[in-house]
Amino acid sequence: MIKVENLSFSFPQKELYKNISFTLEEAQHCAFIGTSGSGKSTLIDILMDTERYLFEGLLEMEPSCTLGYVSQFSHLDQTKETTVFEYIGEEFIKIQNEIQSICTEMETSSDIEPLLEKYQLALDAFDSIGGDHFESNINKKLNLANLLKLKDSRVSDLSGGEFKLIQVMKEMLNSPDLMIMDEPDVFLDFENLNALKNLINAHKGILLVITHNRYLLNHCFNKIIHLENMEIQEFDGRYLEYNFSLLQTKIELQELTVAEKEEMERNENIIDNLRAIATYNSEASRGRALKARVRFQERLEARRLKAPFVDIKQPIISFGIDHEIQDSVVVNVNNYSVAFDELLLENVNFEIKSTDKVALIGANGTGKTTLLREIFNNNHDSIEINADAKVAYLSQLQGEMLKDSNTILEEFIDAGFNTYDEIRSYLANYGFEGEILNQKIASLSGGERNILQLAKVSGSKANVLLLDEPTSHLDTYTQIALEKAITDYKGAIIMISHDFYSVVNGMDYVLIIDDKTIRKMSMRKFRQMIYASHFDKDYLETEQKKKSVEMKIELALKDTDFERAKGLVDELEALIKLL
Structure with a gap:
């Protein structure tokens, strides 16, 4: 459906992408992740309006591909007295009114041919959005999000979270081939977040969703696109599995890095010895040996492993205090x-x-x-x-x-x-x-x-x-x-x-x-309340075990005990399968 090859794009003050490539295909629900400021929203803007941006590389989209979009910022015209049903069904109501208007005109017109053509186009548009079942589909979506009771409420009376869900439903019901959502979860309370999860999981088309919400990431997506340091990495599978894959790679890289460091230290010692010998022995063979070792060291430095998706630098946040207040x-x-x-x-x-x-x-x-x-x-x-x-x-x-x-x-x-x-x-x-x-x-x-x-x-x-x-x-x-x-x-x-x-x-x-x-x-009662409503009964215990094993792996890596880390990885994989 969408193919991006070797795309590069820069703002005057910042290079965002360098030869990135990815595809989006039928039935994929894709989470688009990456650190703040890495250019996720800009890439979505390029996909939405390719003519507006000057970029290098190839961006192919099937000509018939229709797009739906939900912005991270909610905008509502407060002057409109619109009900929830009228807002979601705007396109349906518009086509329905158009068909009715054409039929009324046909009753009195002597020139029927152009009206028949308009009538057929309107019927085709009606069919394309599933017009015969549209009202039923609205009710199903509202019920899925536990918002059926709001069907006849004014949109202006909704909370921000409820309006966000209504926006999502409206776009989904228009049945776009590709639906793009930019942080649709921001400010949603947990009930509305769970409703969004249900809407995402029930959607039949392709989804591309920018999100940092760990609840959605763990429960909604079958593909991950990760943008970092101007590069993109694709992963077919769940976010839990993607993180597991990153952890495996991290262990392998750290083990290789330790081995490389030891090799470089040995080589540095040889260079130091050769330099010391060269101060009192000027034979050409000694000089050649020294130069060869220095070049070898340079090659070791050049091939040191870099992993932009494995070891991402976290900000160092620290809340210090000028004056502590004791027990009051x-x-x-x-x-x-x-x-x-x-x-x-x-x-x-x-x-x-x-x-x-x-x-x-x-x-x-x-x-x-x-x-x-x-x-x-x-x-x-x-x-x-x-x-x-x-x-x-x-x-x-x-x-x-x-x-x-x-x-x-x-x-x-x-x-x-x-x-x-x-x-x-x-x-x-x-x-x-x-x-x-x-x-x-x-x-x-x-x-x-x-x-x-x-x-x-x-x-x-x-x-x-x-x-x-x-x-x-x-x-x-x-x-x-x-x-x-x-x-x-x-x-x-x-x-x-x-x-x-x-x-x-x-x-x-x-x-x-x-x-x-x-x-x-x-906190114990709060956790139980949330898990009882939204998770299987064993989920909390399994998740706590997973977190414990992850902490043990981190400690093993700090101690460079790679054999223990690899053994714990097998244990972690078994727990992830249960989640």
């Missing part, structure tokens, strides 16, 4: 309520201690962001902040904390850094180096902007962190680096997140919104 309450919420068009939260009471790491969990539109923002602003009568607390805030609305018209350097001067050199040194840990530091924030990807927010939060040295969807747009490598930073942090965290893995891997407990109030839930 840092945030106290007492009898808090909030309402907009309707009451969202009522009589909410909880306290956060100085080292608590807490996830604030609830469906889209239940008041989580409003509460977190009011804690940050600290001007609500029901919210009390410890006098010794220094609070930093990461917003899901990136423009709230980052100024689009600033360059990266200007943003961090505004944040209190003293010199450009200090900023350059600091941001190198987060993967920002070279010319990108002079780019406007508006030109960055969503993932890059969220990493910048994390860098600003880290630079504040605050002892209370308020993180609103910190993993949104972040690649999986940065998500894991963030989880480590959260685990190591010595202060308090309140985190809104719909990313199940970030919650269970980093938080002490959850505050869950239930019936307009908030109650505390242990």
Whole structure:
């Protein structure tokens, strides 16, 4: 269906792809992954509008191939009074009205021939979208996403997550040959995320989905395209199997690297000895032997193994603290309520201690962001902040904390850094180096902007962190680096997140919104609740065993015990088959 061969493309300030090739074929549900800023969205733009970009190489698409697209950003015309059914069935209703209009015109027209032609074209269009079953298909899709109850609701009344699912359904029901989705999971609560999983898995056409969501990656795709360091790697199989393949390669490469290093050290010793001999023995044969050894060493250096997809550099995220608060309450919420068009939260009471790491969990539109923002602003009568607390805030609305018209350097001067050199040194840990530091924030990807927010939060040295969807747009490598930073942090965290893995891997407990109030839930009970709803009964135990074996493999690699690592790989493979 789609074939890309040796495609290269650059912006003036950055080379994105160098001779990349891949194919997309019938029945493939493909996850498109890669670190933030690697050019995934740009490649999608090229596929969607090849005439707009000047690139080298070949991009072939079957002429009859139709495309569907769901952007990572939701746009809704709030002035339109459209129901969910009317929004999803827009094309169906339009063709249906056209057929009715032609039939009405035919009743009174004396020139029937052109109308018959128009009528046939409209019928063909109606058939192409499965018109006879379209209403039934809408109901099936809504039911699959557990949203049938919203069929007659106004689209303007939907939450952001519900509207995203409606967009996905609308594109799927138009039956495109290739459907492209750019981070459709961003900000979806877990119920809506599970609905998206069901929609993806039930779709019959080709899918190309940019996503960093580990839940979707583990449960939705049969092909992986991985873009990294201007190169692309294709893998036919599940994401779990792809990661397993990368781990096998990593073990092989590290074993070879150790052997090469030993060989190079032996050769270096021989060169040193030959150089020492050459200082008092000037025979030509000694000189030739030395030159031969130096050339051999250069060849060893040149063939050192490089693996752009195996050992990807994670940002170094570290939340330091200027001043620790010992064993006291840092945030106290007492009898808090909030309402907009309707009451969202009522009589909410909880306290956060100085080292608590807490996830604030609830469906889209239940008041989580409003509460977190009011804690940050600290001007609500029901919210009390410890006098010794220094609070930093990461917003899901990136423009709230980052100024689009600033360059990266200007943003961090505004944040209190003293010199450009200090900023350059600091941001190198987060993967920002070279010319990108002079780019406007508006030109960055969503993932890059969220990493910048994390860098600003880290630079504040605050002892209370308020993180609103910190993993949104972040690649999986940065998500894991963030989880480590959260685990190591010595202060308090309140985190809104719909990313199940970030919650269970980093938080002490959850505050869950239930019936307009908030109650505390242990992490053990939260895990059981999620797994009971969406997984087989043995899945949790198998996943925990898998994680344990992966940690043992990492330790074996640190000790360069490759035989033990290979033995554990067999154990890991058996567990992955169960998942």
